[in-house]
Amino acid sequence: xxxxxxxxxxxxxxxxxxxxxxxxxxxxxxxxxxxxxxxxxxxxxxxxxxxxxxxxxxxxxxxxxxxxxxxxxxx
Numbered sequence: 348x349x350x351x352x353x354x355x356x357x358x359x360x361x362x363x364x365x366x367x368x369x370x371x372x373x374x375x376x377x378x379x380x381x382x383x384x385x386x387x388x389x390x391x392x393x394x395x396x397x398x399x400x401x402x403x404x405x406x407x408x409x410x411x412x413x414x415x416x417x418x419x420x421x422x
Contacts, residue, residue: 349393351395352367352390354367354386354398356379356401358403358404362376363377365398383396
């Protein structure tokens with residue numbers, strides 16, 4: 348059976364940072380997909396990794412999804 352692991356994630360200006368008791372050290376990556384891959388590689392058994400983004404991480408993710416635009420449309 349595959350375990351589900353919930354990992355808190357923040358953004359510090361350099362990249363996404365994951366810190367959790369399940370991880371031997373903080374994990375840093377430039378993208379959420381890279382972060383998820385690095386976390387899976389650190390875990391001893393196959394697990395479903397759920398990333399819980401804090402306010403700064405959600406803001407950065409949303410801005411990247413918009414392509415860096417601030418929501419201002421050209422006239």
